[in-house]
Amino acid sequence: xxxxxxxxxLYQILVLSALLVYGVSRLELEIRPLSALAxxxxxxxTQYTCTHLWRLSAFDPRSALISGLSLCLxxxxxxxxxxxxxxxxxxxxxxxxxxxxxxxFNPTNFGxxxxxxxxGGVWVSPGQWGSAAxxxxxxxxLGGLVVNRAARSxxxxxxxxxxxAVLFGRALWLGQPLxxxxxxxxxxxxxxxxxxxxxxxxxxPDSRAGRILFALLVALGAGFVHFVLYRPNGLLLSLAFLSxxxxxxxxxxxxxxxxxxxxxxxxxxxxxxLLEERRFA
Amino acid sequence: xxxxxIVLLSCAALAAAAGTAFAFCGFYVAKADTKLFNxxxxxxxxxxxxxxxxxxxxxxxxxxxxxxIVIPVPTFIQREQIHVxxxxxxxxxxxxxxxxxxxxxxxNPCAPRRYYEMAPAPAGQAAAGAAKADRAxxxxxxxxxxxxxxxYDILILSAKESxxxxxxxxxxxxxxxxxxxxxxxxxxxxxxxxxxxxxxxKEQSKLGFTxxxxxxxxxxxxxxxxxxxxxxxxxxxxxxxxxxxLTRKGRVETTNYRTVRLPSDTEVPLFVKDEFGxxxxxxxxxxxxxxxxxxxxxxxxxxxxxxxxxAADPLSADELRQLGVFWIERxxxxxxxxxxxxxxxxxxxxxxxYDSAHFPEDLVFQETADRQNFQGRYIxxxxxxxxxxxxxxxAYRRELPKRYEQQAQTLASLTGWDVNKIxxxxxxxxxxxxxxxxxxxxxTIWKD
Numbered sequence: 001x002x003x004x005x006x007x008x009x010l011y012q013i014l015v016l017s018a019l020l021v022y023g024v025s026r027l028e029l030e031i032r033p034l035s036a037l038a039x040x041x042x043x044x045x046t047q048y049t050c051t052h053l054w055r056l057s058a059f060d061p062r063s064a065l066i067s068g069l070s071l072c073l074x075x076x077x078x079x080x081x082x083x084x085x086x087x088x089x090x091x092x093x094x095x096x097x098x099x100x101x102x103x104x105f106n107p108t109n110f111g112x113x114x115x116x117x118x119x120g121g122v123w124v125s126p127g128q129w130g131s132a133a134x135x136x137x138x139x140x141x142l143g144g145l146v147v148n149r150a151a152r153s154x155x156x157x158x159x160x161x162x163x164x165a166v167l168f169g170r171a172l173w174l175g176q177p178l179x180x181x182x183x184x185x186x187x188x189x190x191x192x193x194x195x196x197x198x199x200x201x202x203x204x205p206d207s208r209a210g211r212i213l214f215a216l217l218v219a220l221g222a223g224f225v226h227f228v229l230y231r232p233n234g235l236l237l238s239l240a241f242l243s244x245x246x247x248x249x250x251x252x253x254x255x256x257x258x259x260x261x262x263x264x265x266x267x268x269x270x271x272x273x274l275l276e277e278r279r280f281a
Numbered sequence: 282x283x284x285x286x287i288v289l290l291s292c293a294a295l296a297a298a299a300g301t302a303f304a305f306c307g308f309y310v311a312k313a314d315t316k317l318f319n320x321x322x323x324x325x326x327x328x329x330x331x332x333x334x335x336x337x338x339x340x341x342x343x344x345x346x347x348x349x350i351v352i353p354v355p356t357f358i359q360r361e362q363i364h365v366x367x368x369x370x371x372x373x374x375x376x377x378x379x380x381x382x383x384x385x386x387x388x389n390p391c392a393p394r395r396y397y398e399m400a401p402a403p404a405g406q407a408a409a410g411a412a413k414a415d416r417a418x419x420x421x422x423x424x425x426x427x428x429x430x431x432x433y434d435i436l437i438l439s440a441k442e443s444x445x446x447x448x449x450x451x452x453x454x455x456x457x458x459x460x461x462x463x464x465x466x467x468x469x470x471x472x473x474x475x476x477x478x479x480x481x482x483k484e485q486s487k488l489g490f491t492x493x494x495x496x497x498x499x500x501x502x503x504x505x506x507x508x509x510x511x512x513x514x515x516x517x518x519x520x521x522x523x524x525x526x527l528t529r530k531g532r533v534e535t536t537n538y539r540t541v542r543l544p545s546d547t548e549v550p551l552f553v554k555d556e557f558g559x560x561x562x563x564x565x566x567x568x569x570x571x572x573x574x575x576x577x578x579x580x581x582x583x584x585x586x587x588x589x590x591x592a593a594d595p596l597s598a599d600e601l602r603q604l605g606v607f608w609i610e611r612x613x614x615x616x617x618x619x620x621x622x623x624x625x626x627x628x629x630x631x632x633x634x635y636d637s638a639h640f641p642e643d644l645v646f647q648e649t650a651d652r653q654n655f656q657g658r659y660i661x662x663x664x665x666x667x668x669x670x671x672x673x674x675x676a677y678r679r680e681l682p683k684r685y686e687q688q689a690q691t692l693a694s695l696t697g698w699d700v701n702k703i704x705x706x707x708x709x710x711x712x713x714x715x716x717x718x719x720x721x722x723x724x725t726i727w728k729d
Binding site: 027076077078120121122123125126127128129173174175176177179180182183184187229230231232 | 463466467470471502503504505506530534535536537538539540641642645647649650651652653
């Protein structure tokens with residue numbers, strides 16, 4: 001198999017693009033073509049600029065595209081300037097906010113939360129997904145897990161387990177019918193979060209134990225925001241506020257660092273960490 | 282090239298268009314076996330930060346002594362936090378935000394010029410619930426407070442467990458529907474109290490109202506939600522709910538259900554003018570069906586700080602304060618308002634038809650930063666009736682059948698009505714089969 005196709009990011013780009021097209025054409029998601037173009041253009045431009053500023057060897061648009069597509073699907077704003085700002089912050093965070101040679105935040109997560117908290121002019125509409133879109137997307141996401149076994153999907157599984165435990169546990173405790181937690185899960189934002197954000201191998205803890213611990217913390221944090229603070233965007237806020245713990249978790253539970261498989265590097269043996277980390281993917 | 286004369290038609294029956302339903306956040310509990318019938322519930326949610334003012338109104342048509350509502354509330358409520366509002370306030374809010382019909386008159390295509398003017402229009406509805414009580418602590422039920430406000434007797438109840446609460450309600454003559462205990466229990470575990478209201482007949486006759494006025498409650502809570510689950514326990518069929526959210530920052534939407542804009546800004550046949558009520562009702566039903574009854578519809582979103590032009594007589598600062606918009610100064614609007622009379626308020630009108638199968642969870646809202654205006658608006662376009670024969674007029678006439686057909690198709694798709702019946706009502710047959718424009722030119726010379 002051509003190693004080029006083993007990069008899980010290509011599959012992710014495909015799935016997110018399909019979802020974006022479906023969302024705009026069928027779900028009336030309020031994504032204006034101009035905003036989408038601005039978001040995608042800005043992420044690529046920022047990635048390109050930062051690649052030069054940090055003197056990296058090659059410009060790699062793949063991760064930036066995933067961030068851009070996720071922003072298109074999640075971020076809502078009436079202001080083109082804020083869209084551009086969010087996109088720039090998203091990519092720049094990868095280069096600027098680093099601890100121990102690893103970026104601290106999932107870029108999309110940071111871009112959305114930072115712009116939302118700082119400007120108040122952007123928002124996320126988590127409820128705008130129909131069942132059909134949800135289940136189609138779910139299947140695509142699960143398919144991605146199977147196809148890309150290698151890509152540290154343990155954090156996704158662990159998070160799914162803990163988050164479901166939070167939702168179903170709460171419903172059972174309250175004596176609510178189980179249709180309620182099922183309904184709470186039926187959100188495209190939840191899927192993007194689970195399969196594209198928390199699973200980001202570049203920002204999750206290095207060891208398996210660390211990742212499982214992190215997934216537990218994020219699930220509890222999201223439950224806290226939703227059911228104690230009664231605020232929307234529990235998943236995004238929880239991940240953003242808990243990500244700074246990752247360096248600490250890495251220190252307590254060390255492991256080997258993840259690198260994206262390179263097209264020109266078919267070997268699956270881990271490349272030297274320091275060198276590869278300069279790629280900032 | 283059009284001369285526009287916009288006439289805004291009232292859509293009184295609209296809110297009422299509903300259908301059968303029971304209650305909204307609470308449920309009605311009849312003392313007798315009479316089936317309670319009520320049409321649509323209306324809720325005004327005023328919110329800024331955690332401060333909330335909830336106004337509840339509905340179209341209760343039965344005997345006032347049969348009326349009782351049980352509503353979960355997130356905090357203890359003191360006497361001063363409860364108020365009874367004037368029904369006219371909700372009527373005005375409804376009229377201001379209702380979907381509307383606008384009329385345009387095509388101009389003489391041979392002599393184009395333009396101007397337009399607007400005239401407003403209104404309509405609406407409202408009403409609300411009541412209470413009474415006292416008794417057993419042995420059941421674990423605590424009557425935390427007891428007030429008479431306006432024509433209502435109100436109790437604030439808390440309980441240790443749902444069974445006790447259910448028993449208490451039953452012992453006090455409330456008919457609790459099967460299965461309510463479970464729902465009551467889930468609210469109790471979330472630390473919620475129950476607001477129980479009935480009509481105090483003596484007070485009502487003293488006050489002289491023949492209808493039930495909306496009840497208002499002001500409270501501070503992180504929860505930006507409406508409990509709808511209780512109301513679905515004893516519902517026979519889907520219910521109708523209008524939520525008017527008055528906020529400062531922008532449009533309000535549900536976070537756990539899709540919020541979709543009602544189709545708007547489309548041309549419909551002229552006969553809809555006389556059938557706007559049925560049109561709106563049919564259109565809403567059709568859209569609900571198209572969305573599999575799983576969405577909340579946005580019918581109106583308006584920045585009340587400006588209106589150019591004002592589509593309908595806007596609410597005054599005093600009316601908004603009455604509705605609970607606590608951040609508005611009594612003195613009047615902010616000096617930096619774009620329009621005189623403008624208020625620092627964003628109004629979102631949400632409309633939903635729901636039942637427990639499609640809306641399993643209480644409605645949870647969020648305020649977005651979206652300040653774009655939106656209204657449900659349907660256009661009547663009167664053709665130009667002149668006899669002139671310039672080239673533009675001929676081209677204009679040739680286009681008319683196409684336009685009529687388009688309008689018929691649009692109406693059919695919006696409402697689910699039979700397109701052939703629509704064509705018949707529009708007298709389209711002659712026009713579609715043999716356009717008048719194909720007549721020899723001399724046929725019309727000496728016609729008057």
